[in-house]
Amino acid sequence: MVENRTFGDRLAYLILTIGVLILAFPVYLTFVASTWDAATIINGQMPLYPGPFFAENYYRTLFIGTAGTTREPVINMMINSFVMAMAIALGKIFISVLSAYAVVYYRFPFRMAAFWLIFLTLMLPVEVRIFPTFKVVADIGFLDTYQGLAVPLIASATGTLLFRQFFMTIPDELLEASKIDGAGPFRFFKDTVLPLSMTTVAALFVIQFIYGWNQYLWPLLITTKDSMQTIVIGIKKMIVTADALTEWQLAMTTAVLAMLPPVAVVILMQRLFVKGLVDQEK
Amino acid sequence: MAEVSITNVRKVYPGNVEAVKGVSIDIPDGGFCVLVGPSGCGKSTLLRMVAGLETITSGECRIGGRVVNEIEPSDRDIAMVFQNYALYPHMSVYDNMAYGLRNRGTPKDEIERRVQEASKILGIESFLERRPRQLSGGQRQRVAMGRAIVRKPQVFLFDEPLSNLDAKLRVQMRVEIKKLQRALGVTSIYVTHDQVEAMTLSDKLVVMSAGRVEQMGLPNEVYRKPASRFVATFIGSPPMNIARGVVRGKGAVSIGDVVLPVADMAADLVPGAAIEVGLRPEDLIVTPNGSLTMAVDFIEELGATQLFHGMLGGAALVIQAASGLVPADSKTLNLSIDPAKVHLFDLETGMRRGL
Incomplete structure (x- = not known):
């Protein structure tokens, strides 16, 4: 039995290690590629260890940009993406906390109707309602603005549902x-509902920040100016080039940079998460 | 300090469910009123109406002479202790007690003074900085009481505050609540389903059933002269024995072939009428020359007392006697009873048929 169990344990670790390697290898390769020059990457002889062009590549990407396709320094794209992701995450938390509070704690006519309307929007993700949304945003004059990037994505039911479920677990006696x-x-x-919801807020923030940061279709539609493009669009543009060589080293650098903020958010928020959980368990 | 008077109060929930069917209770200033009854009898609803957490369908509730039907809970000058304590989990003990005062704009030093004072009374000074989660059940209970005390309200409302505690702690807290209420002299209303709590705490006991008051009065009065079979069996542990009997004439009833003398008997009872006879287990006294003979089935040993289960005149009966008084292997017991302690109840209505 004991023999068996060690074997089982080892097998589990082996599978786990293989899985980690499969997942981590492309990320590592991206990083390695971001430290070599274009020629080395293109002739297919890029080694599997980091090269000497780290500083140069990152400097060029962040502050100058590619020669042909995107024309903008990536730092600008990162700022755009960051503003958009923050606006979506914070806006969504704000709206969903308030609407869930109204739905759970207030008795008003058509309360359940309002709740079901909110619920229904779950069935209508951005992709489905993209044309009417675009029309509305264009008519208001929000094209190529941060409002246009963020506001339509704020309106959705996930946060409201999450908070509603949480609020219903708060005992009625606390209200009384x-x-x-x-x-x-x-x-x-x-004084009571918000402090108790902090862990839910943190969870929603992580999910929504990453959701906002990774948006591709919507920003692609409503931004036309180079100065408003987001980093995800930037990467795409860098890779698909019609009549020039792809500057792979810059594209890879951009990809690495694009990964950093979501990772940072997860790590930072995870702490708050754990803190909240530990506080509650004590 | 204030008296509470409840007049013809009714509560009808949507769907025409009548939870409280016209209740009137007057509680004098500084009185300790306990509402007791089985679950669903409307006692909690009544308390919540006094608190302002439920609207009053009809009738009137006055606190200190002021009609409070339409007044917000926070303006009624009451404090409530909940069954599950309802402490704010994210606040320290100090903040839990100070919160209500802060919302009222009480000055900081006054809050500090009152919280210190209350925590000294309750013996919780040493964990003012802790969170409710870090406290035991009894400590949380104290904090909940502290939150009520610091407010210096006119009325304390207790909604089954001890039912989440273990038996030992419950007895201890019961005594503390009584002492505290005496010391502070604040009018209190206390809801419980535990008849021991009800008996020991109250100076006005209200027994409720199905949304109505069955009987109210001094605890001893309710115990000694229960107004109905319901009250008789609800108050007292072990509960009163109820047996079918027949009226034998003035001052006498029989259970089977056993005849009992009765002192408190309605005049209009005619011989031969069927009636229910109530006998408290501790009122039946074991004596060698007792006229009643009971066949013993088995004995329950409770330590200080023993319960004898058996038959008397064909009816099941439990009697209580101090341990050591009766040999534990007795097969029959001779019993006697004070005629004043035999209770008669109407067969149909369950109402007391006394003088």
């Missing part, structure tokens, strides 16, 4: 105790 303690609806929200 607050009432007796003289806290009105806003105070109850600010």
Whole structure:
């Protein structure tokens, strides 16, 4: 039995290691490619260890940009992506916390109707409603603006549902105790509901930041100016070139840069996550 | 300090469910009123109406002479202790107690003073900085009481505050609540389904059933002169024995062929009428020359007392006697009872048929 179990353990670790290698190798290759010059990559003899062009590639990508396709320094694209992702994440948290609070704690006519309408939008992701949304955004004059990038993506039901489920687990007695303690609806929200929801907020922030950062279709449609393009679009443009050599080393550098903010968000928020969880368990 | 008066209060929930069917209770200033009854009898609903957490369908609730039907809970000058404590989990013990005062704009030093004072009374000074999660059940209970005390309200409302505690702690907290209420002299309303709590805490006991008041009065009065079979069996542990009997004439009833003398008997009872006879287990006294003979089936040993289960005149009966008084292997017991302690109840309505 003991023999068997060690074998089972080893097998599990072996499979796990293979899995990690399969997943990590492309990422590593991307990083390696971002440290060599274009010629080495294109002639297919790029070694599997980092090269000497790290500083040059990153400097050129961040502050100068590619020669042909995107014409913009990648730092600008990163700022655009960051603003968009933050606006979507924060805007969505703001709207969904408030709407969930209304749906759970207020008794108003057509409350359930309102809830089901919100719920229905789950069936209508951006891709489905893209034409009407584009028309509306264009008519308002939001093309090539941060509002145009972020606002349509803020409106969706996932956050509202998440918070609704969480709010329903808050005991009614807390609301009643607050009432007796003289806290009105806003105070109850600010002093009790919001502090208790911090872990949910953190979770939603992580999900929505990454969702916003990775948006491709929507920014592609509504941004035309180079100065408004996001980093995901930038990568795509760098790779697909009609009549010039792809500057692979810059494209790879951009890809590495594009990965960093989501990773940072996950790592930072994970701490808050764990802290919240530990605090509650004590 | 205030008296609470509830007049003809009713609560009808949507769907025409009548939870409280016209209840009137007057509680004097500084009184300790306990509402007791089985679950679903409307006692919690009544308390929540006094608190302002439920609307009053009809009738009137006054606190200190002021009608509070339409007044917000926070303006009724009450404090409530909930069954699951309802402490704010993300706040420290100190903040939990201070929160209500802060919302009222009480000055900081006044809050500090009152919280310190209350925590000293309750013996929780040493964990003011802790979170509720880090406390045991009894400590949380104290914090919940502290939150009520710091407010210096006119009325304390307790909604089954001890039912989440273990038996030992419950007894201890029961005594503390009683002492505290005496010391502070605040009018209190206490809801429980535990008849021991009800008996020990109250100076006004209200027994409720199905949305109505069955009986109210001093605990001893309710115990000694239950107004109905329901009250008789609900209050007291082990519960009162109820047996079918027949009226034998003035001052006498029989259970099977056993005749009992009765002191408290309605005048209009005619011989031969069927009636229910109630006998408290501890009122039946074991004596060698007792006229009633009970056949013993088995004995329950409770430590201080013993319960004898057996038959008397064909009816099942439980009697309670101090341990060591009766040999544990007795097969028959001779019993006697004070005629004043025999209770008669109407067969159909269950109402007391006394003088």
